[in-house]
Amino acid sequence: MSVHELAVTESVIAAISMQLPDSQVAVVHLEIGRLSGVMPDAVRFCFELAGEGTCVEGARLDITEPEGTGSCASCGTSFPARDALAVCPCGSADVTISGGAELTIKAVEVTDDV
């Protein structure tokens, strides 16, 4: 198991527990960019285990995965970036990753207050 994904999952649960300490959470909406270095499947794997005994125990995890975007310093265009080492269609590797690194808790759905 990757430390990264467990790290991220623990942080998600800690943040929700801090914001909504008295709530029972039904759904957690996460955004995990494709170039964030975090694997959604591994987060799903960790979520159930790490959520035990917390306000997200039993909650469903909904993950959206924004595509990567690169900005080319040579030709000035933006283009879809499949991985962290993407090369611009113009051939330049002078590229800054400008999208796809998201790691955000978008929202939670709460069923009731305890």
Add this chain to the structure above:
Amino acid sequence: MCETCGCDAAGAPRLTTLPAPDHALGRDTALGHDPAPGRDTAHDNDPAHDHDRPHGRDHAHVVPLGQRVLAHNDDLAGRNRAWLAERGVLALNMMSSPGSGKTTLLERTVADLGPSRPVSVIEGDQETLLDARRLAAAGARTVQVNTGSGCHLDAAMVADALTALEAPDGSTVFIENVGNLVCPALFDLGERARVVLMSVTEGADKPLKYPHMFRGADVLLLNKIDLLPYVDFDVDACRDAARRVRPGLSLLPVSATRGDGLDSWYDWLADA
């Protein structure tokens, strides 16, 4: 389990302060030190943090959060950064895989710069005081952070370590992270710059294999160049790999044991 990283750290990190030998640093003990970048005061107790949340009953509703997953660490890092800036302290986050020579580089740097520029160290390792002892012997006041099974330093650990360190205003603080090319890349500590080391006994393709670490680097030190005659390492290929991940990244070839290239490192520090 560690609250931010799932690294199964059994309990709080342990801090140990090792003072420099008296002669090593002309420390001005009259300097006042405000207590800490403070990590658990205003923020965590701020009632605004939960008072505007909706209180639904018996029906589902959506609570928008729009919160970065590592927001708590990043907030603390921001406070460390402001605290350091107020005091004119230059803090550098030193990262590499284990065995690249971070501690040896810092020993040499402390010995060379210490007489003219106050230098102290926050030393991160899972266990032992071995590195802190080496750096204290070299002349730097050092705080060892033992993370247990934790695989990285985080902003909260650094806030506590800065309090214990009492670095003089205008000084330089090297934060030697836990040796690891993966996890430390995620955690902002409040440093002014990130220094990444690798050595010629590692593969020249390391930057491509660990792009997150190298993308965040402000400078790359290539250590152990005294071993180049004996190993199959292509410096140009390494530089190219690093610049594929981080365009324009400076690579400084050095030997921390023999001293090659250290002037360019010290020049970089002077401009940092």
